Amino acid sequence: SFYVQEEEHQFSKWEGYVNWRNKPALRGNHGGMLAASFVLVVEILENLAYLANASNLVLYLSEYMHFSPSKSANNVTNFMGTAFLLALLGGFLSDAFFTTYHIYLISAVIELLGLSVLFVQARSPSLMPPVCDPTNLNIPCQEVYGAKAAMLFIGLYLVALGVGGIKGSLPSHGAEQFDESTPQGRKQRSTFFNYFVFCLSCGGLIAVTFVVWIEDNKGWQWGFGFSTISIFLSIPIFLAGSAFYRNKIPSGSPLTTIFKVLVAATLNCCTSRSPSNAIASMTTNPSSPSPNGKESEENAKTMESSQTATESLKFLNNAVVDKPVHNALECTVQQVEDVKIVLKVLPIFACTIMLNCCLAQLSTFSVQQAATMNTKLGSLKVPPASLPIFPVTFIMILAPLYDHFIIPFARKATKSEMGITHLQRIGIGLVLSIIAMVIAALVEIKRKRVATNLGMLDSENPLPITFFWIAFQYLFLGSADLFTLAGLLEFFFTEAPVSMRSLATSLSWASLAMGYYLSTVIVSIVNNVTGHSKHKPWLSGNNINHYHLDRFYWLMCVLSALNFLHYLLWACRYKYTRAQK
Helix, strand or coil: CHHHHHHHHHHHEEEEEECCCCCEEECCCCCCHHHHHHHHHHHHHHHHHHHHHHCCHHHHHHHCCCCCHHHHHHHHHHHHHHHHHHHHHHHHHHHHCCCHHHHHHHHHHHHHHHHHHHHHHHHCHHHCCCCCCCCCCCCCCCCCCHHHHHHHHHHHHHHHHHHHHHHHHHHHHHHCCCCCCCHHHHHHHHHHHHHHHHHHHHHHHHHHHHHHHHHHHHCHHHHHHHHHHHHHHHHHHHHHCCCCCCEECCCCCHHHHHHHHHHHHHHHHHCCCCHHHHHHHHHCCCCCCCCCHHHHHHHHHHHHHHHCCCCCCHHHHHHCCCCCCCHHHCCCHHHHHHHHHHHHHHHHHHHCHHHHHHHHHHCCHHHHHHHCCECEECCEECCHHHCCHHHHHHHHHHHHHHHHHHHHHHHHHHCCCCCCCHHHHHHHHHHHHHHHHHHHHHHHHHHHHHHHHCCCCCCCCCCCCECHHHHHHHHHHHHHHHHHHHHHHHHHHHHCCHHHHHHHHCHHHHHHHHHHHHHHHHHHHHHHHHCCCCCCCCCCCCCHHHCCHHHHHHHHHHHHHHHHHHHHHHHHHCCCCCCCC
16 A cells, blocks of 8 residues: 555656745646636736837837937837847746746846836936927937936836746746646647737737827826836736746756757767767666556656667767766767757747748838828727737637637547647748738738829828728738747747757747847848939838838748748658657
8 A cells, every 4th residue: 555655646746846835746736727827817917018118119219209210110129129039038047047937027027127117207307308399490309318318228128128038938837837748738738829829919909009099198108107007917916826836847057958969969070989889878778677567667668769869960969978078078868869859940940030020010111001091990090009909809819719610620630639730830820921911012002003193192191092901911910920929839838858948939039039130131131222223222211102112022022932932841851859649
């Protein structure tokens, strides 16, 4: 009976997980959908706080801080890009030294500080640059400088640091709550990622409607105030779930492992050893028979599989030798396999950057296009900053549909647990983004034709064409975003070695950041190339009607199509690590 109790005791603990008090996490009490639902509520509040500022920040910088339009647009893309790149830092720290639980709390406090700084500055005129005098044209507007500019950028980049930490820890904190050894746990985790994107959009919806309206009508300080309250509320809600979370024990820096394997493989390749001893060291299998029948067999099996290196990326197998060059460079086969997985997902990551570059156009050119069109909905006038309401609403309708109808149907049709694989989802997203760019180009041609025929190219009045035409490109890019973002988050989380999960999941945010940066780069390259001869650059000047936006969209379309072919090349060759049944 002692053995039976011992076994039960074994099964009741989650291996490698602790609760918030650092005691072992128990199976009945910790984890599961309930624990993950706290994460989903927190995501609504967190994204609301972040997006409420980001979506309207261009106007704040140009109207109140007196930056030029192009300068404020660059500042915003730099801010958003930095925030998403810092997700890598959040993910790295969550894996290496702290739990995702602690990183979230620290980041939320940092973001709260940053928003408070911005709120205080927006409330007190003495901390802002002097108001422009529109009657006196001789005195130009004074751009913010010195201590006031320092206050603005300290506030902004504290927010960016906080957002990065949250994006890097929150998705993987939620996904860690599920037991991936059972089919049900894996299905629930898939649902979680769909709803994570749903909640992200839900926060975005409130931000681009309610908060943008408050900022435009009641004053900027209330926008910042609202965000501050929102992030402040998310902290107690997150803490309320403390008793239910299971937290993965951090396992040291994953980057060290990657670096170590690469260095060891290179050195051992240069000082070539006789390969026989490397193979010998791989096949010797130190599993001694232990009294627990079943479990030891399982262990022996996993030991054996982890002890023989795979054939792919053979070069790295050189890292495993009997007598390493230096003790610090001693690598296990498991570590080599982990690094191989990381190297294999990187091309997939690289192929999604182009999609995010298309998405970046939505927050810049599409808004400016819509501003020249008729934005009336009946008697209601829609502010252009609220345009993201289209993709966000589509995502909120699509995510539950996808989860409750499309996936179960695909599971039946393909007789597989996944239904639609991660890479298929990302592929669908990439195709949708190509269609979106074609539509964007056609709509722009139509818009300019209306302007030219009516001789309204230089007119300030809205064109007699409804802004619903712009909604089409938003529809396709919105659904592309749902497919790719949820697919990427889940793909990186499930494929990555356990010790690198948060870091890998943050790659999806890093891809967004690179998309923003790439967008800025492409626009300047296009302007440099097209501005050389006697012509004007395609994308410069104050009047969007004189831009050659349609040509730019065709260019994006061609680039996206090439990128998709590149993606197919990698995706077809990719073998899933957690072999999908």
